[in-house]
Amino acid sequence: MKQSLWAIAAAACFSIMGAFVKFCTEDLGSFELVFYRSLFGAIFIAFVVAGSGGTLKTEHFRHHIVRSLLGVTSVALWFYALSQMHFGTCMTLIYTTPLFMALNFIILAKCKGERAPWAVVLAIVTGFIGICLVMKPGLGAAYWQMKQMGRLNEPSYRIVFYFCVLGMVFAAVGTVATTGFHVPNLTGIAGLLGMGLFATLGQICTTRSYAYGNMLLSSCLGFSAVPFSVIFGVTLFDESVDPLSLFGMTLILIAGMSAAVATKRMEAKQEAAEFASKKTS
Secondary structure (H helix, E strand, O other): OHHHHHHHHHHEEEEEEEHHOOOOOOOOHHHHHHHHHHHHHHHHHHHHHHHOOOOOOOHHHHHHHHHHHHHHHHHHHHHHHOOOOOOOOHHHHOOOOOHHHHHHHHHHHHHHOOOHHHHHHHHHHHHHHHHHHHHOOOOOOOOHHOOOOOOOOOOHHHHHHHHHHHHHHHHHHHHHOOOOOOOEEEOHHHHHHHHHHHHHHHHHHHHHHHHHOHHHHHHHHHHHHHHHHHHHHHHHOOOOOHHHHHHHHHHHHHHHHHHHHHHHHHHHHHHHHHHHHHHHH
């Protein structure tokens, strides 16, 4: 459960990243932004690993390729959607991911003859309702890959490093095939540096949360990105918050706390069952 709490730190980092992206989207294309984000992350992690005496060698390169391809495509589509769609609609659609993840857990539990984690699923649905109230939308597979690599004991920094390196390759191809590269101005450079730093920190936190924590709890705690975004919007861009948005943020916080409590109870029951099984055997 404790590893899942990294999702809150990731939400804060990605919210700050989104503020920096605003300085760049008018001059740079979606794949170009992914390229610079990946470049910063690869350099940053390489220096950290070199200084700490770690290693970037891996025996699971194929998994990194699949995870990176899915991740780069998702991020590029996200940046493109932010530049083309109503912001509330875009952010709401992005946070439908946990709903599909919850559906997967229900189906898997039913197939195994187990009880579905309905308390956490309810918390996720509640959090999504809160997001709809905050964002007011105008319209009526990468996480699983990270979890699999976590089971292979791949450290989070190595997962993020190969995501960044392979992301540069995929994004460079996408940039050349679409908008081409541009020379950013001083404002664009500042935005790229800020975006790269907080995107890298957010990716590391997300990887730790999903690879080593409870996926459903991590999904629900990830909803906290919306209140963070609203707070930054008020403090940095003088945006206003209405009572309906405040109620939505309250629902998101309740959903996160409910998911945490439900997950803790589930883990306690599993530990008790495992202890009883060992004791009888």
